[in-house]
Amino acid sequence: MQSKTCTACNTKFYSLTSDGFVKYFHRDKSLKSGFKYICKKCRSIYKKKLYKANPPKREIKPLLSKFCIVCSKPFQTKIEKIEVCCKECADFKKRVSSKLYKRENKYRENIKKQKLKELQSASKRRYHYKEDEIKFIKENINIYSTLYIAKKLGRTKIAIWEKIRKLKMQSKGKL
Ligand SMILES: [Zn+2]
Numbered sequence: 001m002q003s004k005t006c007t008a009c010n011t012k013f014y015s016l017t018s019d020g021f022v023k024y025f026h027r028d029k030s031l032k033s034g035f036k037y038i039c040k041k042c043r044s045i046y047k048k049k050l051y052k053a054n055p056p057k058r059e060i061k062p063l064l065s066k067f068c069i070v071c072s073k074p075f076q077t078k079i080e081k082i083e084v085c086c087k088e089c090a091d092f093k094k095r096v097s098s099k100l101y102k103r104e105n106k107y108r109e110n111i112k113k114q115k116l117k118e119l120q121s122a123s124k125r126r127y128h129y130k131e132d133e134i135k136f137i138k139e140n141i142n143i144y145s146t147l148y149i150a151k152k153l154g155r156t157k158i159a160i161w162e163k164i165r166k167l168k169m170q171s172k173g174k175l
């Protein structure tokens with residue numbers, strides 16, 4: 001039989017094994033015995049006293065005075081992001097904002113479509129060569145560099161290369 005005495009109330013506790021003291025004392029790995037010096041009962045009293053002397057501070061939120069964005073009625077709330085006075089107004093706001101969202105979405109889609117159109121027309125312009133441009137290429141291909149032709153036509157070297165390749169394909173290799 002082993003014994004362990006509470007340093008606060010001086011009660012002696014008995015146990016067959018040292019692990020059995022867990023019934024009376026809280027564990028504490030930092031101590032040699034593996035248990036607190038004071039018994040569970042004393043510890044709970046101590047904790048209560050400590051709590052009373054030093055209660056945790058609760059944040060008291062001030063009541064905010066606001067105007068409902070739906071019905072304009074004044075209302076009070078503790079939550080800063082709340083903008084409506086009641087559930088009805090909240091539902092209304094939800095409905096309207098989802099409508100607005102849809103409208104905005106449509107607007108965004110239209111912009112996307114327009115951009116796509118512009119892109120397509122730009123790429124058409126890129127691949128479309130006027131008669132005199134083709135004539136210029138054919139006349140100068142054996143005299144000047146591709147870079148020179150590209151610069152003259154306001155196109156990239158790669159684009160001219162590509163065009164030359166196509167022209168050669170059309171005329172079976174002869175230009
Ligand atoms: Zn005790």
Ligand SMILES: [Zn+2]
Nearest residue numbers: 068071085089
């Ligand atoms: Zn309201």
